Amino acid sequence: xxxxxxxxxxxLATSRGVFxxxxxxxxxxxxxxxxxxxxxxPSSTDELISWLGDDTARVILIDKTFDFTSxxxxxxxxxxxxxxxxPGAQIAINxxxxxxxxxxxxxxxxxxxxxxxxxxxxxxxxxxxxxxxxAGWIKGKGLRIxxxxxxxxxxxxxxxxxAQYVWGGDAIAIDGGENIWIDxxxxxxxxxxxxxxxxxxxxxxxxxxxxxxxSGDYSPLCDGHHYWTLYFTGASDTITFARNYLYQTSGxxxxxxGVSSYSQTVHIYNxxxxxxxxxxxxxxxGSKAIVEGxxxxxxxxxxxxxxxxxxxxxxxSTASAQxxxxxxxxxVTNTLLSSGELANADDTSVIGSFTNVKLxxxxxxxxxxxxxxxxxxxxxxxxxxxxxxxxxxxxxSDILWSSLPALTPMLNLLFPxxxxxxxxxxxxxxxxxxxxxxxxxxxxxTIRHLDxxxxxxxxxxxxxxxxxxxxxxxxxxxxxxLFPRLLSLxxxxxxxxxxxxxxPLLNPSLRSLNLAVHQSATDYMHELLEDIESNLPNLEHxxxxxxxxxxxxPGESETEGNPASREMDPYLHFPMQSLSLPRSLKTLxxxxxxxxxxxxxxxxxxxxxESLTFTGSWVxxxxxxxxxxxxxxxFPDLRRLSISECSTQTASALLSIIPEAVSLSExxxxxxxxxxxxxxxxxxLARFRNSIRAVSMRNAGSDPSPTxxxxxxxxxxxxxxxxxxxxxxxxxxxxxxxxEFVRRLPYNCVVRIGNHSRP
Numbered sequence: 108x109x110x111x112x113x114x115x116x117x118x119l120a121t122s123r124g125v126f127x128x129x130x131x132x133x134x135x136x137x138x139x140x141x142x143x144x145x146x147x148x149p150s151s152t153d154e155l156i157s158w159l160g161d162d163t164a165r166v167i168l169i170d171k172t173f174d175f176t177s178x179x180x181x182x183x184x185x186x187x188x189x190x191x192x193x194p195g196a197q198i199a200i201n202x203x204x205x206x207x208x209x210x211x212x213x214x215x216x217x218x219x220x221x222x223x224x225x226x227x228x229x230x231x232x233x234x235x236x237x238x239x240x241x242a243g244w245i246k247g248k249g250l251r252i253x254x255x256x257x258x259x260x261x262x263x264x265x266x267x268x269x270a271q272y273v274w275g276g277d278a279i280a281i282d283g284g285e286n287i288w289i290d291x292x293x294x295x296x297x298x299x300x301x302x303x304x305x306x307x308x309x310x311x312x313x314x315x316x317x318x319x320x321x322s323g324d325y326s327p328l329c330d331g332h333h334y335w336t337l338y339f340t341g342a343s344d345t346i347t348f349a350r351n352y353l354y355q356t357s358g359x360x361x362x363x364x365g366v367s368s369y370s371q372t373v374h375i376y377n378x379x380x381x382x383x384x385x386x387x388x389x390x391x392x393g394s395k396a397i398v399e400g401x402x403x404x405x406x407x408x409x410x411x412x413x414x415x416x417x418x419x420x421x422x423x424s425t426a427s428a429q430x431x432x433x434x435x436x437x438x439v440t441n442t443l444l445s446s447g448e449l450a451n452a453d454d455t456s457v458i459g460s461f462t463n464v465k466l467x468x469x470x471x472x473x474x475x476x477x478x479x480x481x482x483x484x485x486x487x488x489x490x491x492x493x494x495x496x497x498x499x500x501x502x503x504s505d506i507l508w509s510s511l512p513a514l515t516p517m518l519n520l521l522f523p524x525x526x527x528x529x530x531x532x533x534x535x536x537x538x539x540x541x542x543x544x545x546x547x548x549x550x551x552x553t554i555r556h557l558d559x560x561x562x563x564x565x566x567x568x569x570x571x572x573x574x575x576x577x578x579x580x581x582x583x584x585x586x587x588x589l590f591p592r593l594l595s596l597x598x599x600x601x602x603x604x605x606x607x608x609x610x611p612l613l614n615p616s617l618r619s620l621n622l623a624v625h626q627s628a629t630d631y632m633h634e635l636l637e638d639i640e641s642n643l644p645n646l647e648h649x650x651x652x653x654x655x656x657x658x659x660x661p662g663e664s665e666t667e668g669n670p671a672s673r674e675m676d677p678y679l680h681f682p683m684q685s686l687s688l689p690r691s692l693k694t695l696x697x698x699x700x701x702x703x704x705x706x707x708x709x710x711x712x713x714x715x716x717e718s719l720t721f722t723g724s725w726v727x728x729x730x731x732x733x734x735x736x737x738x739x740x741x742f743p744d745l746r747r748l749s750i751s752e753c754s755t756q757t758a759s760a761l762l763s764i765i766p767e768a769v770s771l772s773e774x775x776x777x778x779x780x781x782x783x784x785x786x787x788x789x790x791x792l793a794r795f796r797n798s799i800r801a802v803s804m805r806n807a808g809s810d811p812s813p814t815x816x817x818x819x820x821x822x823x824x825x826x827x828x829x830x831x832x833x834x835x836x837x838x839x840x841x842x843x844x845x846x847e848f849v850r851r852l853p854y855n856c857v858v859r860i861g862n863h864s865r866p
Contacts, residue, residue: 283307
């Protein structure tokens, strides 16, 4: 099986090294791992062991499977049979005489296991261990952190560690350590714990966005559900356990405490527990936990009863409100679906142990919203391409797999946790044969946000083939809206097919739409804008930007190592007849190239528009001659105007057509070149003297004459509400000139001109 982590893979082939993706938070927020060390790829298992264990700060990139299964041979020794159920009961290795002391009545047996799995690879301080794409896999052996600090472990698969044997080995063991971030990893088929802290204090640890897959052939209960999931029992543990996915386990999810003189302070939030046949949380002596915003789906016992750990896990608003006085916010309620009760989870005294400022400021989502974000954008974008057409999956999955084998690579992207390396196929941890219409319908309802900004491609549709949905539509009923509760969408469109891929996502629920359109993806702008107008009555934020893509210069050849020169097309075609945008818009950002008279008129009629931004370079000021002053009723609510890469003449012309009655309060202009038209521009700005509060002009010319400086100050001196003025560029002005300049402005105005500033 392979875990899809495409949305969190950074561009790895760089000369300056590889960094971890994202930023640690919670107790592990201070972790930096190997920092800026140049990334290196180990060539062998021996080299990986050496690099992980040394004292050098390192970024270690795993780009393949490192299989330790047989590297140390096998061991044959004593064992026992604690469980006699069938099929698949785990057998125990008599490690540290466990069988003799804890299972004296169990039948003894002889066991043969792989020696490599028993002890983990030692990890030294200042290490980042990062998997490349879906290729990073450490098989047959885990990691051991003992007294080390500042470690990041990210995007690695850990599996096949003597799964049939209790005491066969842990995936990650921490016995004393500080500042550790374990993020976006996948755990499966491990004999003992997926993750465990020993008696040494594990302080400043964040465990986030991991998949703990307990499905397998061996378990103590013979039900295919792993029991020894997570165990935190250190002398003084401080752990954030957030946004993880625990599937098909039966216990220790997690287990806390155990030694009364020790303490474990654990913040458990926004995790998704599904198909747990016994218990999840097991809080023993010494443990303190706030459990909030988690989703328990088909969990027999979300928390064990009768234990002495202190847990606060609210399930209603009254209980949640008890966090306010200590945390400055209410705790977020947990959701229980087809699950038992959160027993022994109402101890409010534990809240006082979570006063750390960083913990108080955590963004804890409502549990009903965590399904689309549980993997921090890991899955939701991949689903976007096909969920709409797969409502009847259970009726045609066999036909699909047998008749359309070419779709298999695509389907791996369409559904997170869809595995095809073996006979198993899963969607979100649910076997394919169980993925019925009702499950997919509920899944479709949960998606609120689609954001591709974390992916290396920045696109929801990496490798998108527009023929795929058509093939799937032939097999399904296309009568269910795709993501009917979607609130925000952010993606790049790198070709026409990707623009078409956006269209089915434009639902009335959408409030925010951010599209970056590549130069080669402009043929369907008419269809895009038409759908925005007709399908998004509640849209409040719209940003469409233009990304220039270099193209070969005609007549020049390109060979390996000798690329041809490139030329850029600065113009994005916006069909002006389609720019009748939703009247609900509050912020609008469009390329400068569409600022023609018709477009400006349409923008000016938007009754709720508060912010208007023009991005990209202006095309030789081609539009300014077309403009005439707008009606007095134009831009009734406009407060902010931002213009980029234009001349002072263009900026002045655009500002001059906006009625003086508009309460414009903030203007941000990036000038394209040094020029001497600042005085005229500031005089035009002064038309809004009754409302203007902030003015910023970047690249504001070179060495303005004293007359020009005086003209600027005289114009802006009439703006009595001005609170901030920035003229940022190569400006040479003497101290005397600057002093005279600021004396003309309101006394409380913050002024920055070149290298001079007040205050």
